[in-house]
Amino acid sequence: MESGVAREDVDLDAYRERLEARLGKSREMMRIVLNKAQNDPKRVALGEGDNEKMIRAAYQLQDQGIADPVLIGDHDGIASTADDLGLDFTPEVVDPATDAPGAYADRLHELRQRKGVTHSEATELVERDSNYFGSVMVEQGDADAFLTGLSHHYSSALRPPLQVVGTAPDTDYVAGIYMLTFKNRVIFCADTTVNLDPTPEQLAEITRHTAETARQFDIEPRVALLSYSDFGSVENAGTAKPRDAVAKLHDDPTVDFPVDGEMQADTAVVEDILDDTYDFAELDGPANCLVFPNLEAGNIGYKLLQRLGGADAIGPILAGMDEPVHVIQRGDEVKDIVNLAGVAVVDAQEE
Ligand code: ACO
Numbered sequence: 119m120e121s122g123v124a125r126e127d128v129d130l131d132a133y134r135e136r137l138e139a140r141l142g143k144s145r146e147m148m149r150i151v152l153n154k155a156q157n158d159p160k161r162v163a164l165g166e167g168d169n170e171k172m173i174r175a176a177y178q179l180q181d182q183g184i185a186d187p188v189l190i191g192d193h194d195g196i197a198s199t200a201d202d203l204g205l206d207f208t209p210e211v212v213d214p215a216t217d218a219p220g221a222y223a224d225r226l227h228e229l230r231q232r233k234g235v236t237h238s239e240a241t242e243l244v245e246r247d248s249n250y251f252g253s254v255m256v257e258q259g260d261a262d263a264f265l266t267g268l269s270h271h272y273s274s275a276l277r278p279p280l281q282v283v284g285t286a287p288d289t290d291y292v293a294g295i296y297m298l299t300f301k302n303r304v305i306f307c308a309d310t311t312v313n314l315d316p317t318p319e320q321l322a323e324i325t326r327h328t329a330e331t332a333r334q335f336d337i338e339p340r341v342a343l344l345s346y347s348d349f350g351s352v353e354n355a356g357t358a359k360p361r362d363a364v365a366k367l368h369d370d371p372t373v374d375f376p377v378d379g380e381m382q383a384d385t386a387v388v389e390d391i392l393d394d395t396y397d398f399a400e401l402d403g404p405a406n407c408l409v410f411p412n413l414e415a416g417n418i419g420y421k422l423l424q425r426l427g428g429a430d431a432i433g434p435i436l437a438g439m440d441e442p443v444h445v446i447q448r449g450d451e452v453k454d455i456v457n458l459a460g461v462a463v464v465d466a467q468e469e
Contacts, residue, residue, distance in 0.1 A: 155184045155463035165248040165266030167191030175455035177205045190248045214251040222254045253282035263442035263462035279443040289438045293324040296420045296433035306407045307420040311434045321363035327437035328407045329375045342386035342405035343379030
């Protein structure tokens with residue numbers, strides 16, 4: 119009897135250890151990222167610098183040594199808002215209307231002249247639209263990262279960085295990733311913000327970005343491509359997309375993380391279903407990266423997980439850009455901006 123109890127204790131300890139190794143201390147994830155940022159803070163340009171939340175975020179970033187913020191906006195307006203908020207700091211400010219270097223319009227014209235943008239239009243864009251100004255600023259190396267989007271539609275804030283900064287050399291697509299931290303597990307969801315109806319090739323690319331992002335947070339990815347079908351249980355054009363994406367990834371010798379699908383969401387996250395029914399699957403534990411078949415599913419899915427599952431959400435992390443650029447959601451809070459700036463700084467440290 120005694121030895122039975124002892125054996126159970128040992129099993130339980132081993133199980134707990136395995137679980138902890140897999141899941142990590144999720145609540146501490148962001149603290150680790152912010153600490154990494156503090157080791158080597160970078161220059162982060164903040165679009166919509168007149169916005170109260172941006173000014174508060176800039177204060178916290180500077181005060182906590184996470185980043186050297188540069189607010190894009192009107193000098194006097196920002197100074198007086200900071201004063202009204204009782205923030206004792208003098209932020210660095212650049213006003214596109216008065217401070218835009220001529221070189222920025224030249225550069226934007228150079229990049230977009232064969233997309234119909236004349237030099238005078240380029241001048242107007244950098245002087246009047248902080249999304250273009252900030253994009254050129256980071257593309258020219260005058261900032262290490264750029265955050266924007268607080269009061270714009272996501273698409274209109276995203277388009278200028280896509281046009282000016284573009285994708286990293288090894289990819290053609292960017293993806294919006296949310297990291298959701300639950301009490302005892304971390305899940306990365308993609309694509310939640312960019313690609314409306316991704317092809318299998320795009321899904322494969324989104325998968326690579328998601329796995330890479332998980333590794334940036336020191337988490338070894340186990341990726342599931344989601345559907346309403348389990349490994350061919352329903353065959354049609356919709357379920358074929360993630361299936362074809364998985365086939366591409368399995369054929370790619372550079373893919374060095376476990377990935378499988380298509381599979382239903384519960385198959386992906388419940389270890390027993392994988393073990394009992396689909397033991398041939400390449401995942402050796404519940405998935406921690408969920409790749410959704412389209413933007414509707416991804417956007418709805420992460421929001422339900424966040425709101426009903428009580429997860430902390432960090433994102434959207436824009437993966438695949440040539441420089442760290444993140445488009446914040448309208449209405450995001452100061453802590454969301456600070457967190458995403460921390461992610462951008464760590465990203466910039468690796469450039
Ligand atoms: N990855 C990388 N680059 C891209 C992508 C992509 N997925 N999509 C477009 N681009 C590039 C294009 O190549 C183009 O570059 P070019 O002009 O140098 O050739 C540039 O971006 C602009 O492309 P367009 O075709 O003009 O832009 P489009 O109208 O397709 O807009 C956008 C692209 C903004 C990403 C669009 O697909 C979109 O609106 N996506 C959904 C955004 C959204 O509503 N998200 C959900 C809500 S947001 C939230 O919940 C946080």
